[in-house]
Amino acid sequence: EYNIVRPKGYTVSYHANPEMEKHHFGQTHPMKPWRLTLTKSLVTSYGMPFAMDNYNTRPATYEELNSFHASDYLDYLGTAPPEDQPRDIDNPDKAGEVKFNLGGSDCPLFHGLFDYCSMSAGTSVDAARKICNGQSDIAIAWGGGLHHAKRSEASGFCYINDIVLGILQLLRCYPRVLYIDIDVHHGDGVEEAFFSTDRVMTVSFHKYHPDSFFPGTGGLDDNGPKSEHNPGAHHAINVPLNDGITDEQYSWLFESIIGKINEHFRPSAIALQCGADSLAGDRLGRFNLQVQGHGACVEYCKKLGIPMIIFGGGGYTPRNVARAWAHETSIAIGCQNKIPEEIPQHTPWREHFIHDTLFPTLEQILGEPRANRNTPKRLQEIVQHVHEQLRFVGH
Ligand code: ZLM
Ligand code: CA
Ligand code: ZN
Incomplete structure (x- = not known):
């Protein structure tokens, strides 16, 4: 009804496994796979599937998972018994053995965990x-x-690093891949996986406060191995931020940094992690980004005209996750100016979108916006530091 048509000159594909959405981390766990259902519902009610190739993806195979993850970790992940109650990690009798960081409150062992992980990895x-x-x-x-999963360890709600698996595939046919991460958390697992290669540059924007915000890594000076002989030196870029950053500041930073990186590194493909916990009003996040500012990052990357994978990530207020990812799907297709701002009447679960617009104002989301702790001077320093790193990077 909105006459959404395929974009001219390029193809957009949408990869999902609806079985994934039925899994639960536990009643009050912040990660809700159901947000993917809410996203798909909005994408569909706007008619966007007509403009894309839609793939119902198969789970990743053991061999695919094994291209990054260790066999003993995968074997344990596949056989560990689900625990219905979160275990008391302070009580050794109840705790049993915690292996590979599995079974704590961040990374619980829930029913169907291995299937969930293989489906997520399969989409990527x-x-x-x-x-x-x-x-x-x-x-x-x-x-x-x-983005937090390690070769042999679960971390921060992540068990299998689907991004690393995806980038490893891209490296089979592209010389250089640029990884960009706009989740509010540091993309530590992806950074670490490609620490010693100059074929992948990783850039993460995140809240940085080592002793109070997860995972505590990703300072401005963390730029890859310091050794001169390591090709990965200078290929990790970190943009540490404080609470309350706004759309205007974030877009300025993003364009200054990604624009410069594009000139120096000249990526042949982009992997963009779009964690929606960087939005205002997120249950875990601390920023003041709106759907528009988050989407502007996707729009900027698209304009570079380089093949791109867009991944999800964090996002703990499901209605805002669905808004952002539906808007970003429309940007990928190029129909963002054709779809109405009002959530369509026939959208399933429409009652979840308490303000019936794709673009709620900060006042609607938060009542009172969170104080902005990012000074213009500090943001200038960050851009300056990144530009200095890039003098060492050239192809
Ligand atoms: N405690 N339940 C982002 C990953 C963030 C580590 C402090 C757990 C939570 C959080 C879990 C129901 C991505 C840490 C936190 C409380 C040790 C984190 C279960 C609430 C709950 O209510 C909760 C009983 C839980 C977990 C909050 N965990 C908030 N922040 C972080 C991990 C993942 O968005 O980047 C990508 C998907 N963990 O701060 C603790 C140190 C565990
Ligand atoms: Ca990030
Ligand atoms: Zn996150």
């Missing part, structure tokens, strides 16, 4: 393959983006 691997074989120019994998 599938997206990467479509980019590689030229069947897609912008591939969307909202079920992925789990």
Whole structure:
């Protein structure tokens, strides 16, 4: 009804496995896979599926997971018994053994965990393959983006690092991949995985406060191995931020930094993690970003005209996650000016969108906006530091 048509000259693909959305981390756990259902509902009610190739993805295979993760970790992940109650980690009798950081309150062992992980990874691997074989120019994998998982360890709600798996696929056909992470948390797992190569540059924007905000890494001076002989030196870029950053400041930083990186590093593909916990009103986040400012990052990357995978990630206020990811899907298609701001009447679960617009104001989201602790002087310093790092990078 909104006459959403396929974009001219390029292809957008949407990769999802609806079974993934049925899994639960536990009653009050912040990560709610159901937000993917709410996102798909909005994307569909705006008619966007008509403009994309829609893939129902298969779970990743053991071999695919094993391209980054250690076998003993995968074997344990596949066999560990689910625990219905979060275990008391302070009581050794009740705790049993905690292996690979599995079974705490951040990374619980829930029913169907291995299936959930393989499905998330499957969407990202599938997206990467479509980019590689030229069947897609912008591939969307909202079920992925789990940037904290390590080779042999779960961390921060992430068990399998689907982004690393996706980038490893891209590296089979592209010389250089730029990883960009706008989740409010530091993309530590992806940074660490590609620490010693100059074929991947990682850039994360995040709240940084080492002793009070997870994971505590990603300071301005963390730029990859310091050793001169390591090709990965200077290929990790971190943008540490304080509470309350606004759309205007964030867009300025993003464009100054990504624009410069594009000139120096000249990526042949982009992997963009769009964690929606950087939005105002997020249950875990601390920023004042609106759907427009978050989406502006996607729009800027799209304009670079480089093949791109767009991943999900964090996002703990489901209605805002769905708004942001639906808006960003419309940007990928190029129909953002054709769809009405009002949430369509026939949208399933429309009552969840308490303000019936895609773009609620800060006042609607928060009542009173959170104090902005980012000074213009500090933001200038960050951009300056990044520009200095880039003098060491050139191809
Ligand atoms: N406690 N329940 C972002 C990953 C953030 C580590 C402090 C757990 C929570 C959080 C879990 C129901 C991404 C830490 C926190 C309380 C040790 C984190 C279960 C609330 C709950 O109510 C909760 C009983 C839980 C977890 C809050 N955990 C908030 N922040 C972080 C991990 C993941 O968005 O970047 C990508 C998907 N963990 O701060 C503690 C140190 C565990
Ligand atoms: Ca980030
Ligand atoms: Zn996050």
